[in-house]
Amino acid sequence: MDLPAALHAMAARLVTVPGVVGVVLGGSRARGEGRPDSDWDLGVYYREPLDLAALRALAGPDTEVAGPGGWGPWVNGGAWLTTDDGTAVDWILRDLDRVARVWADCREGRYEVGVQPGHPLGFHSPCYPGELALGRPLADPTGELTALRRATAAYPERLRRALIAAAWEAEFLTDNAAKGAAGADPLHVSLCLSHALGILTQSLFAHARRWCLNEKGALATAARLPAAPPGFGPRARALLAAPGATPAQLTATVTAARDLVRETRALLATTPH
Incomplete structure (x- = not known):
């Protein structure tokens, strides 16, 4: 993959x-x-105190930089920029100490959905180590990110078991959806089904020891994984595309x-991997 020269220079300045x-x-x-029009996502890993004034000066006067907490509790800050050559770049702040704590939890089979x-469908905390496992360090003067990336390359077995076990909730959600169906409530049914399919997707990724980073494109990938039943993708898309309006x-x-x-x-429960 050819990386725009502007990104190397930006990472070095960051x-x-x-x-x-x-x-x-x-x-x-x-x-x-x-795709050709995809943004370039740069994870900016920091420890407090982070010099926001210096970060904003680097971004330039026309770019708004959200500090920690400015974008929410998990994707907690960053900026959207365009380089001089027109390259769209996203800065995504990541608190490295928090990432390390989440990674320790994942190794013990603990995770959060925030x-x-x-x-x-909520932010799944294993996304933090997954981003490092699947990412590419551009500037890592201490070598800390490179070491963490090597560690996260191995999917934790306890996390795998926990996410597979979590598939029970998908069945609970379809039971709840039945009540909404009887009351002709398409919003409730649609929310239950999308959440249920999201949970199955996370379980299928974990079964295959693959990091699932977000909802985008995840269903299509999950449909190709070993534990997916025949026709999983088309069946799931049909459920989401037209759930209906009447109780029947x-x-x-x-x-x-x-x-x-x-x-x-x-x-x-039965497919080996």
Whole structure:
């Protein structure tokens, strides 16, 4: 992958900001899945105190930089920039000490799902180590990010078991959706089903020992994983595309969703990987 020269220079300048530990290229560009119009995501890993004034000076007077907490509790700050050559770049702040704590939790099979703008199914804390595992360090003067990236390359078995076990909630959600179907409540049904499918997607990624970073593109990838039942992708898309409006239509959709959830849970329990 050819990296724009402006990004190397930007990463080198970012690590001169007091508090910034290193910079990692993330997102679809790091994974080699970016489109020509994809932004370049730079994870800016820091420790407090972070010199926000210096960071804002580097971004320039026309760019708003959100400090820690400015964007929410998990994706907690950053900026959207455009370089002189027109390259769209996102700075995404990451508190390195918090990332290390989350990584320790993941190794013990503990994780959180938090409310975060831009993450409709919630922010899954394993995203933090996953970003490093799948990212590409651009500036890492202490070597700390490179070492953490090597450590996160191995998916923790306890986290894997915990996320597979969490698939029980998908069945609970389809039971709840049945009540909404009987009351002709398409919003409730749609929310239950999208959440249930999101949980199954996380479980399928974990079963395959793959980091799932967010909802975008995750369903299509999950459909190709070993524990996905036949037709998982088309069946899931059909459930989400047209759940119906009448009690009969919504009930039929929920019945199909229950079948998909149960098949997936059975395969998660029996498919070796």
